[in-house]
Amino acid sequence: MSDALVQARDLRKRFGAFEAVRGIDVDVARGEVFGFLGPNGAGKSSTMRMIACVSPRSGGSLQVLGMDPGSDGPRIRARIGVVPQLDNLDTELSVRENLEIYGRYFGLSRRRVRAKAAELLEFAQLTERAEDPVEPLSGGMKRRLTIARSLVNDPELLLLDEPTTGLDPQARHLLWDRLYRLKREGVTQIVTTHYMDEAEQLCDRLVVMDDGLIVAEGSPVELIERYSTREVLELRFLPEHRPAAGELAGLVERVEELPDRFLLYTADGERAQAEVARSGLRPLSALVRRSSLEDVFLRLTGRSLVD
Amino acid sequence: MAEVTAAVVPAPSASGRVPGRAGGIGIVVEHHWRWYRRNWRATVVSSVLQPLLFLLAFGVGFGALVSGSGRVEVATGGVGYLVWLAPALLAMSAVQSAAFESTYPVLSGFKWQRVYHAMAAGPLSAAQIGLGHLTWIALKMFASGAVYVIVIAVFGGVTGPGVAVSLVAATFTGTAVAALVMAFAATVENEGSAFTGLFRFVVIPMTLFSGTFFPVDRLPAVVRPLAWVSPLWHGTELARSAALGRWQPLAAAGHVAFLLVLLVIGAVLVARQFRRRLTP
Numbered sequence: 303m304s305d306a307l308v309q310a311r312d313l314r315k316r317f318g319a320f321e322a323v324r325g326i327d328v329d330v331a332r333g334e335v336f337g338f339l340g341p342n343g344a345g346k347s348s349t350m351r352m353i354a355c356v357s358p359r360s361g362g363s364l365q366v367l368g369m370d371p372g373s374d375g376p377r378i379r380a381r382i383g384v385v386p387q388l389d390n391l392d393t394e395l396s397v398r399e400n401l402e403i404y405g406r407y408f409g410l411s412r413r414r415v416r417a418k419a420a421e422l423l424e425f426a427q428l429t430e431r432a433e434d435p436v437e438p439l440s441g442g443m444k445r446r447l448t449i450a451r452s453l454v455n456d457p458e459l460l461l462l463d464e465p466t467t468g469l470d471p472q473a474r475h476l477l478w479d480r481l482y483r484l485k486r487e488g489v490t491q492i493v494t495t496h497y498m499d500e501a502e503q504l505c506d507r508l509v510v511m512d513d514g515l516i517v518a519e520g521s522p523v524e525l526i527e528r529y530s531t532r533e534v535l536e537l538r539f540l541p542e543h544r545p546a547a548g549e550l551a552g553l554v555e556r557v558e559e560l561p562d563r564f565l566l567y568t569a570d571g572e573r574a575q576a577e578v579a580r581s582g583l584r585p586l587s588a589l590v591r592r593s594s595l596e597d598v599f600l601r602l603t604g605r606s607l608v609d
Numbered sequence: 610m611a612e613v614t615a616a617v618v619p620a621p622s623a624s625g626r627v628p629g630r631a632g633g634i635g636i637v638v639e640h641h642w643r644w645y646r647r648n649w650r651a652t653v654v655s656s657v658l659q660p661l662l663f664l665l666a667f668g669v670g671f672g673a674l675v676s677g678s679g680r681v682e683v684a685t686g687g688v689g690y691l692v693w694l695a696p697a698l699l700a701m702s703a704v705q706s707a708a709f710e711s712t713y714p715v716l717s718g719f720k721w722q723r724v725y726h727a728m729a730a731g732p733l734s735a736a737q738i739g740l741g742h743l744t745w746i747a748l749k750m751f752a753s754g755a756v757y758v759i760v761i762a763v764f765g766g767v768t769g770p771g772v773a774v775s776l777v778a779a780t781f782t783g784t785a786v787a788a789l790v791m792a793f794a795a796t797v798e799n800e801g802s803a804f805t806g807l808f809r810f811v812v813i814p815m816t817l818f819s820g821t822f823f824p825v826d827r828l829p830a831v832v833r834p835l836a837w838v839s840p841l842w843h844g845t846e847l848a849r850s851a852a853l854g855r856w857q858p859l860a861a862a863g864h865v866a867f868l869l870v871l872l873v874i875g876a877v878l879v880a881r882q883f884r885r886r887l888t889p
């Protein structure tokens with residue numbers, strides 16, 4: 303038995319003739335926050351659902367907590383926590399009741415779930431709303447409640463599928479703060495996201511997924527070092543001044559042409575900007591920034607992550 | 610040294626465990642009960658008021674119109690129309706609420722509220738989730754039926770303790786219907802015309818041609834076989850013979866066997882369809 307909490311080899315998921323996950327290898331170690339970063343349709347949720355033992359694999363091998371989801375699904379599910387992509391709270395029950403009844407699914411006694419619910423309400427900063435029905439809560443509150451709910455059985459592994467999609471920035475930061483706290487407490491987490499900033503913020507290590515395959519793996523810093531330059535110069539032009547990509551190519555290591563701008567990859571953005579000016583080009587705007595996972599994704603797939 | 614052993618065999622630290630087969634069903638029932646405790650007011654109309662209106666309209670109103678003609682007593686075998694009708698209404702209201710409770714709420718569990726998906730993320734099996742909901746529907750049917758029995762008694766429709774067996778028969782019939790409808794609802798992706806079609810072409814004809822308001826032998830011979838395949842007819846026969854104390858052992862055994870087969874088929878299909886839908 304390996305020490306990894308999750309170990310997948312050539313893992314596959316087919317829906318009819320369509321293969322959503324096309325053979326991936328994954329190892330998640332105890333205590334780490336592991337990410338799946340990829341655009342919509344990459345196969346992130348399909349993978350998560352196989353790990354969560356609610357979707358049988360179509361091929362390859364998979365071990366979760368040292369057990370096989372195919373034969374030990376209920377025993378694995380008893381020991382993990384799941385935050386699904388789509389909320390599935392019982393909106394007609396109160397916030398507290400949602401926590402209590404969910405604990406009951408895990409075979410916890412009524413006394414135990416009452417105590418646990420009080421603790422989790424504090425964690426989710428929802429104590430004041432405990433007796434309110436879930437229906438009118440904000441998206442951020444519902445998401446916090448879903449995360450609190452997933453902790454009711456003190457899970458050894460927490461699966462979060464797009465935990466902050468659709469939330470405003472403030473709600474996202476509040477949520478990230480809760481997830482940091484869990485990380486400090488040593489809870490192993492697997493997160494999927496199509497936001498590169500979320501992956502950079504949360505993940506110790508991540509894989510970039512595209513079209514059912516893993517195209518790169520590493521820590522956010524490693525990935526940026528390996529697949530991008532230190533800095534990026536973003537140039538926008540008026541249509542009548544827009545140069546051909548070839549005119550910029552000589553100035554920097556690599557150029558990406560997007561519909562609305564050029565991305566110039568270089569170790570020194572300021573210097574590249576000066577050279578652009580010297581060569582007589584007249585950009586409408588020029589912005590130097592550090593490379594991000596977005597650039598890694600663009601390099602690997604030729605497409606933007608968020609459309 | 611302690612560190613070494615801990616790393617080699619990580620002890621499970623999660624507090625969750627896998628509930629037993631019946632225990633899991635009980636937990637699902639508990640969820641629905643928690644919901645009911647908060648929302649029972651909304652369900653009173655459909656579970657008590659509607660059958661009460663049927664009782665008033667047909668048992669009392671229509672009964673007064675036809676009584677004294679002498680022909681009613683021929684059809685009912687010598688008892689008043691209300692007494693004859695009441696146990697059948699009990700069965701009919703169980704089947705109607707069974708059909709309702711196992712359509713929209715089931716689709717909601719899969720699609721709108723997605724509560725079934727929440728349950729499936731834990732150690733419960735898809736079969737426990739489906740059969741737990743079915744058990745809840747059966748318990749609720751029994752409870753509303755008991756209230757209905759009291760209402761019928763107030764109007765003088767109850768003549769003896771046999772009505773308790775009628776209540777059990779009605780619940781049994783409703784549960785068999787609920788299981789089949791539930792298995793069907795688990796395959797429905799969009800409510801669209803699926804449920805209205807079910808009500809229009811199955812449930813309503815069934816309530817009209819199952820011997821509730823008039824004996825089946827008054828139907829034209831060609832449509833009589835419709836009654837024989839209708840679970841409500843079998844339930845009505847059982848409920849009525851219990852209330853009126855007119856047992857025919859062989860016929861009763863046949864009705865019970867028919868409903869039991871439906872219930873078992875329904876339960877197996879519920880387990881299968883829930884598994885397909887929850888763990889694709």
Ligand SMILES: Nc1ncnc2c1ncn2[C@@H]1O[C@H](COP(=O)(O)OP(=O)(O)O)[C@@H](O)[C@H]1O
Nearest residue numbers: 317322340341342343344345346347348349889
């Ligand atoms: N139950 C299903 N039946 C058929 N196709 C599915 C099903 N679930 C997902 N897919 C398809 O598999 C692909 C990957 O989906 P998903 O895993 O949800 O991607 P992601 O979570 O990365 O957005 C998509 O093309 C999606 O349409």
Ligand SMILES: [Mg+2]
Nearest residue numbers: 346347348387
């Ligand atoms: Mg997804």
